[in-house]
Amino acid sequence: MSIIGNMKTIEIFIGSPRKNGNTAAMADMLCSAAEGEYRLSVNYLYDIDISHCIDCRRCLAGKLICPIADDMQLIYSKLDAADVIVFGTPLYWYGPSAAAKLMLDRLRPYYRNKGLKGKSLALLIPAADGPPDCDLTIEMFKRSAALLGMKFAGAVTAKAFDIGELTGNEQTEKAINELFTGITAAE
Numbered sequence: 507m508s509i510i511g512n513m514k515t516i517e518i519f520i521g522s523p524r525k526n527g528n529t530a531a532m533a534d535m536l537c538s539a540a541e542g543e544y545r546l547s548v549n550y551l552y553d554i555d556i557s558h559c560i561d562c563r564r565c566l567a568g569k570l571i572c573p574i575a576d577d578m579q580l581i582y583s584k585l586d587a588a589d590v591i592v593f594g595t596p597l598y599w600y601g602p603s604a605a606a607k608l609m610l611d612r613l614r615p616y617y618r619n620k621g622l623k624g625k626s627l628a629l630l631i632p633a634a635d636g637p638p639d640c641d642l643t644i645e646m647f648k649r650s651a652a653l654l655g656m657k658f659a660g661a662v663t664a665k666a667f668d669i670g671e672l673t674g675n676e677q678t679e680k681a682i683n684e685l686f687t688g689i690t691a692a693e
């Protein structure tokens with residue numbers, strides 16, 4: 507086991523307004539898999555003040571940073587220090603939740619400054635209708651990761667609607683353990 511100073515960091519962003527919902531349950535499973543091997547940080551996007559990207563293009567020139575003074579500045583520091591970035595989002599209309607999309611839009615500085623290059627990206631997505639409907643969302647994040655020079659470590663999707671439905675779900679737990687193995691292999 508690594509000593510804490512040398513541990514790599516997984517930053518998990520939960521894009522569900524339900525703190526005890528299915529996305530959070532999937533994040534908990536990932537935390538259980540990674541505990542002791544990675545430093546873990548869980549962020550609830552609905553608690554964080556993230557403004558819309560206004561396409562001011564200030565991040566495309568000069569210092570290549572976003573000038574908007576909101577909580578995203580703290581998230582940028584966390585992303586800069588992270589080794590693995592995990593987006594957990596419920597499926598909303600075949601896409602990510604609004605909070606997850608807000609954060610994705612604000613990753614635009616990294617398009618030019620390449621600050622996320624080489625880091626891993628993974629996804630956790632619960633959906634009422636199950637995995638087949640998550641394809642567009644997975645593709646969106648996969649292509650965005652490629653554009654940012656990130657390693658796409660994979661996605662776990664799960665069929666769930668009500669809170670608590672994934673508790674003790676062995677199939678989802680197994681898939682998340684495998685995702686974690688894939689993350690560690692890529693690091």
Ligand SMILES: Cc1cc2nc3c(=O)[nH]c(=O)nc-3n(C[C@H](O)[C@H](O)[C@H](O)COP(=O)(O)O)c2cc1C
Nearest residue numbers: 522527528529596597598599600633634635666667
């Ligand atoms: C606004 C909204 C849109 C949704 N759209 C979809 C959808 O397109 N497909 C689907 O399978 N489930 C959809 N759902 C259901 C959620 O994805 C599902 O309940 C999920 O488990 C919620 O995760 P959470 O408990 O982490 O919030 C939607 C839910 C909401 C609130």
